[in-house]
Every structure is written in structure tokens, then in C-alpha cells.
Amino acid sequence: MIRVVPRVLLLLLVLLGALVASPGPASAHAATIGAVPAPGSVIGSSPTEITVTFSEPISPVTGQIQVIAPDGERINATPTVRGAVLRIPVRAAQRPLGTYLVSFRVISADSHPVGGAITFSVGAPSARPEAATTTGSHPSVTLAIPAFKFLGYAGITLIAGPAMFLAFLWPRKRSRTGAIRLIRIGLALTAVATLGALGTQAQQGSGSALWQVSWSEVTTVVNSQFGLLLVARLIAVGLLAVLLPPLVRASPPGVTGQRMRAGSPSGSPGRRVRAAGVLLIAALGLATWPLTGHAIAAPMPAVTVVVGVVHMAAMAVWIGGLVTLAGFLLRGTDRRLLGVLLPAWSRWAGLAVVWLVTAGLVQSVVQLGSLPALWQTGYGQLLLAKAGLLVGVLAFAAVARRLVARVAATGAAGLLRTVGIEVAATVLILGLSAVLVQVDPGRTAAAREGAVSGRGLSETLTSPIYSLQFNIYPVELGEYNTVHAFLYTPDGSPLRAAEWQLSSRLVSQNLEAVQEAIAPLPAGHQALGSITFPIPGTYEVAFTIRVDDLNRATVKTSVTVP
Secondary structure, eight states, rough: THHHHOOOOOHHHHHHHHHHHSSSOOOOOOOOOESSSSSTTTESSOOSSEEEEEEEEEOOTTTOOOEOOOOOOOOOOOOOOTTEEEEEEEESSOOOOOEEEEEEEEEEESOOEEEEEEEEESSSSSOOOOOOOSOOOHHOOOOOOHHHHHHHHHHHHHHHHHHHIIIIOOOSSSOOOOOOOOOHHHHHHHHHHHHHHHHHHHHHHHOOTTTTOOOHHHHHHHHHHHHHHHHHHHHHHHHHHHHHHHHHHHHOHHHHSSSTTTTTTTTHHHHHHHHHHHHHHHHOOOOHHHTTGGGSSSSSSHHHHHHHHHHHHHHHHHHHHHIIIIITSSSSOOHHHHHHHHHHHHHHHHHHHHHHHHHHHHHHOOOOSSSSSHHSSSHHHHHHHHHHHHHHHHHHHHHHHHHHHTTTHHHHHHHHHHHHHHHHHHHHHHHHHHHHTTTTGGGGGGHTTTTTOOOOOOEEOOOOOOOEEEEEEEOOEEEEEEEEEEEEOOTTTTOSSSEEEEEEEEETTTOOOOOOOOOOEEESSEEEEEEOOSSSEEEEEEEEESSSOOOOOEEEEEEEOO
16 A cells, blocks of 8 residues: 555556646736726826726736836836725926836736736837736746646645545555555645745746745745735644644544444544544635635625635545555455445535535636636636536446445455556546636636737838827727827928828738828827727828928828727
8 A cells, every 4th residue: 555655646647747738827817907108098287197907907017017218218116006096106307208118017916927018108208118027927837837737636636635535434454654654644745735825926927937025925925915815725734744643543433334432532532622623624724725715806706706616626535536546445445444434425426416516616617707607718718627527427327336336345446447547547636626726717807808908009200301100099999099199390390381291000811091181280289199900010101291382291000900
């Protein structure tokens, strides 16, 4: 039995390698749904404060929120957050006219980083200033996060399964050493995964590499709500490491038909109190997973957190029980004992699967948000793959259930092969789960569709008689694409136009140019209009401007509409 432990660890390491080699998942779960000034807008004077609104509550990442003025100067003060609204105080720039860049990186309610940038202009657009920070995660962090998730799931599985068998279904004459060692391995994996999550959160927020982290950043993470929950998980793991092995080391009533003697350790009031305490600590420890994941940011957090605990507990009992059977009890246990033990386990497993599927369905309904999200989003597609694997595992479980009735007569060889296949498939399910919790839930699709992106076009076009700065926002299909234009002399002074004309032509088709609406503003050197992009493609946009009775010129550019 001792030789089984390295085999189990080898299986986990092989599947962990496959998980790490898989494509990195998306990491941002909140979306920017509004900003003041509006992305792509042109305003008359410099703002004193910029606000960015997200689809769920967020917290700022220290040093990763910046406002860059047109001349490259950083002009923001310390930002504040209230719920889902980020407020950034700004001071007046030395050169206020031109395009400003707002670069942000925050942590969403489910502990995932959100990065992005938006622009706006004062007076007239100019070249977009460069951001001083990146908004993506380093590849080392992108790979490490699901790997640590997988180790955590594997850890609670190796704790729950052996502990359940040792407490209720372990034969009296079988050694408990291997199963208790498996519990300790599970506790160690859970602790490593938790420390890994603490150690990667700062880099996930800053966008730096896994090895680029300062002690102050780690301290900030530990003092955050996310960090305190993980510290609580570590405390729970430590308490279980002290309380659980002695509790399962003593022989319980067993499955051999022997009655528990009065006053034995198995039935003493003190033992029952310790068992209740261990169950409470385990439940509180399990709750830290949904409290730091999708569940806490869902529309019904109280429901989704409880359902998340039930889902993880059922998963750990079922998969951990299969590992215990395959690794220990189906090898070298008397057929008659198996004939008593396996039907009892079958009932436990059936109950765990019912709770697993029920909790999973509730989670899916809440996190998907709509039925089309099941096949239209990456989250839904991964969920379908996970469900497909689960159906396959349950099919093998049905075969195993029929074999249970014949174990006493034929032995456990056939059942061992079937359970081994179940274990391999369920470990793959754990891998999918580790990726799934990093992917945007389907319910965020609507928020992302309505998210502000700052996608527009700002450009300067020149002719011998004038210089034209213009902005088109947004650049998307439809008729609501606003054009704001500013006219200057070649030496940079405002130039009043006598007439403005705007046209667009789809380059990929042999069509005539379409005249678009544009009208001068009271300032004289400015004009406001709109442009329609009926279908995707590359458009030629032309401005024809007459500055007096004798001077007229046309300038053109290309705009690609996705």
C-alpha cells in the first residue's frame, strides 16, 4: 500500500503538467461600463477628477492607476474606490491641450485582475501618450495560477476521501498508515496551493513576472480581504493537520458487523465533539474557495457561496473515495469484507454525486446568466466539456455499481480497472475546473458587450493650406459614429472654415462616396458630424474644406471597421 502513494502523486504531476501546457485562460471578470469624461470624447477644459465605473465592485492596485497628459506627464493623485466606481483626482497639466491616457489595473470582486486604458482629449485630439505600465499578466503568472488551483483541488480530494473511509468504512484489520499518509499529502498540497495563491496575487495585479515581487506588495495582499481569507484557509489546514490524523487513526465501529464497545474511543462524547469540530473547520476552510472566486461576485452571493461549498465537498468525497478505493482497499482486502464495504460506499458515492450535480446545476444557472452563453462563451464551452467528462465518468460508475454485486464471488480485478478509469477521468475534471474558475463567467458577456473600450480614431491630416485634427468615436457598425474636427493653419493657429464637407466610401466595393453630415460649431475652426459604417470593411474618409473663395483642399484617410 505504501507503494501506491508515489503512483498517485505521479498521476497528479502528469496531469498537472498537461494543465500547465494548456492555453492560458482569460483573467479579467469585471468590465468597464462607463467613464467621465467619456472615452474618445473631446472636452473644452481639463477635468479635476476622472471616474471609471465597472460592472462589479473593485479595489485598486497600488501604483497601477495612472493618468498621462498629452506631454507624457503623470498628473493623477491617489485614487479612491467606492463599490464599482474608481475616482482619480488629477491636477492641471502644464500642456493641457491634446489627448489624455487613463491607464488602470484593479482587482475585481472575485480576486481577478482587470486592466485597461481609455483616452479623451481636451481642445483637440493629439498623439496618444504612452502608458507607463502594462495591463496584461506575465506568462509565468498566467500558468502558475491554474496550476495552484489544481493543486488545491487535488489537496482537498486527498483529504476528504481517505478521511471518510477511515472514519466510517475502513476494515479493522487493514493498516491505516497509507491512507493517513495520503491525508497528510492532501493537507500539504492544500497549504502549498494556498501559499501559491498568496504569492501570485501581487504579480497578477501588477503584471510583473512570478519572481518579481516585493515584500510590501505581499504585505498588501495579506492585509486585503483576499489575503485574510487565504490566511484563514491556512489556519484551517493547520488545525486539520493536528486534529484529523488522531481522529481517524483509532478504529471506528467498522463494516465487519462488530458492535462498538460502550465507552470505546469511537463512540465517546469527547471523540464526537472533536469530530464535529473537525467538520466545522473543514466547512469553513472550504468556504474560502467560493469567497475568493466567482461565487462572491455573482448576483446571489449568499446562495452561490453555500452551493460552492456543497459542490466542493461532494466532489472531494466522491473523487477522494475513488482514489482511496483504487489505491488501497481494492487491493488485498478479503472478498467478503468488500462485499459489505462496497455497497456502503456505493450509497455514499451516489449521494455525493446527487449533491455534486445539483450544486453544479445551480452554479451553472447563476454564472451563465442565459442559455445562449452555454455555447457562445468560453466559460459555457468549458462547462460543456466538463459536463461531458462527468457523463462519461458516471457511465463507468454505473458499470462499477453492477460489478459491486459480484465482488464477493469474482474478486475486485474488474472493478479495480473500472475505478482506475474513473479516477483518471475525474482528475481531468479537476484540471478543467482549475481553468474554468479563471475564465470570465457567461453572465459577464452582456457586461462586456456594453463595456466602454475607448476604441476610436484620432488623426492629423495636412494639406498645403491647412492642418486638420479629427476624432471619430466609436468606430463600429451603424450610424452613431461621432466626428469632431479641428482646423488649423500650417503653423498651428486656429483657422475658420467657410465650408465643411465629409464623405465616406467602402474601398472593397466599387461604390460612389456617400456624403455624411457635418456642420461648423460657433468657434469657427471646429465642426461636429456623424458617419455611418453599414457593413464591416475598410472605408476611405474624406474631408473637403474651403477656407475662402479661392482655397479649397481635400484630405483623406482609411478607417477599418471590424
